[in-house]
Amino acid sequence: MLRRLPRGSARSPLPPPAARSAVTAVPLAHAEMGVRGTRPPLVLLHGLFGSHGNFQTVAKALVRRVGGQPDLVERLISVDIGPTSTALISEFPAYISAMKSVNIPAGLSRSAARQLADSQLSSTVQDPQLRQFLLTNLVEVEGRYIWRVNLDAISHHFADIMSFPVFHKPYPGPVLFLGGSNSPYISSKDYPEIQRLFPKADVQFIEGAGHIVHQDKFEDFITAVLNFLPPP
Template sequence: MAGVAGAARRCLPFIRAWLRSTNTHPRAAHSRRLRPAAARFPSGCNGEQSTGSTRQARGSSRDGGGPGHGTTTVPLGPRSPSGSAGLSQPRGGGGCPGVLRGMRGAGAPAVTVRGNLQTAANALARRSGGQVLTLDARNHGGSPHSPVMTYEAMSLDVQQLLARLGIRKCIVLGHSMGGKTAMALALQRPDLVERLISVDISPVSTTLVSEFSAYISAMKSVNIPAGLSRSAARQLADSQLSPAVQHPQLRQFLLTNLVEVEGRYVWRVNLEAISHHLEDIMSFPDFHKPYPGPTLFLGGSNSPYISSKDYPEIQRLFPKADIQFIEGAGHIVHQDKFEEFITAVLNFLPPP
């Protein structure tokens, strides 16, 4: 995904894209329909089970909620509380999966998986008449930390939550790492997914950029003395990050994850788990049986994360895929071209 909660909800695993998305890869905006591919055998999958508790979130100030089209935030992870603790205001910071109930007044809910999609989720809920459930992914936001951070495990987190909420079928949307989680969900449990939208990411390995490890090391080395105000702590952390993270916008993004806990400033995201699973995050699991439902790959024309070399694997795993590019958008498609993004998603949804 910025709105009230949006700016605080960018996920750390996306930081590699902030610098790369500033590079230009000129490409004409177009839509490509892939022909069906033959089905293969299903693969096994491993992960951890999870539950979550709901928290009511206010609508975005940009295109927000109201009666009948609000948002609810849910933490995810293997140690989440099993019971609902009632509704309260969410904290900023984690990933943003979500569920749109009753898109256009009826039909399957739509799940948006991670990637700062809060503002977009609010807009989609408002314009479709649905209700949004956003999810804090494991190791982010209000969700518990876990040493395991694979796409299979994150997919199972969503599966367990859907089962707990009694959602039998949904429309899934995810951006970047969240897009890979959404794809894993569709491939593991196609019976749960009516339609799939992957925003600016393909089901292939992403080249690991060297800066990513440097950013994590820089965050680990930040030392903030107790007693500082939040603004002073952020200024000090900014100066400590600047030698390794030279892009000011990227530093400001990282600092959204700096929170005060019992008088100490710590990083909300689980840096140890993320650094340990970098290879898993940058890759994509092996699947053999394709997802048979309608799929939209929605990329930015200035982003490198969906390219023609990915088309064969997209066709193999998602034979009903439609590939579209939004002209002038980088990796953060829903921020660069907000209205075009919302229009493309609404056009892909089933008719009322």
């Protein structure tokens, strides 16, 4: 079930930003679904602690129902995140600390290692689905189980990761901010900045969903995405 908020009026754009420093491109791990065609692609980007496998079920469902999906980006969907800093509301620092404290003896099977890590995380990460999401980062390397994400680097740069860059020129295309009704990551305090940067934005909440919206309410999520995308 979707709860939709009214669109706000656009504000006048501010002067263009100062020149930014050059950025070096790096190759990204990715997976392609479906057959390349004449339509523009639909690109799914995961969040913190995610990987290119997180949206495979979503991608396959969208390929079956809409095929492939101009300037460079024709429209955007932001899933349970707004254009503001979320460092103060995020529980990830506690999750990182819990992940660092996980202790798994060498020689365990993968299933036994995951069960032990799940048990050790449970006192801090109480949501079982969220624990399973974090455990996708537990990998075996030379007989030892480690976290494939760089927890120290994430901890050190957490404030930067959870902040949002300062932009002055708004994005003119249609945007859907799709949040979970049980998640704090999009709130009324974000609406002025959403309206300033994305004057054609529509904000919707899926009832009963937390931060991992597509996992909590899969069909509602797919329906909202399909309703926002242009028809085939």
